Amino acid sequence: MAIKYNLIQKAQPGIAGGGRKKWYANIAIDGELMIDDLVKQIEKFSALSEADIRGVIIALENVIQDQLANGKIIRLDKLGSFYPSLTSEGVDKEGEFTTANIRGVKVNYRPGKRISNALSVATFKKKS
Incomplete structure (x- = not known):
């Protein structure tokens, strides 16, 4: 492929x-793959039921949300890491900075080596 x-x-x-x-x-x-598609793919490699797999995916999503909101890095071994980052306006003096200077927060993802390697050996084809 x-x-x-x-x-x-x-x-x-x-x-x-x-x-x-x-x-x-x-x-x-x-x-694109939706959760239903992922569940079917995971079932092929697992002894877990569809309901168990779906439950784990939803629970993982909830835990990641909670922990990112607490400023934690989520390391999922070979899958990679999720971590929060901020953007803010600069101020001249440290004492002038307030949370109002924070413009936004986002989630970053850093893939694990196996995922990065999968893309490094990918082949390409012009869409016809």
């Missing part, structure tokens, strides 16, 4: 009028 891509033409950033346009590869998403 290969990762499919399309070609798109983009202008050079920061140049008035766009400068010289070049062609770049852009991934062509080839569908």
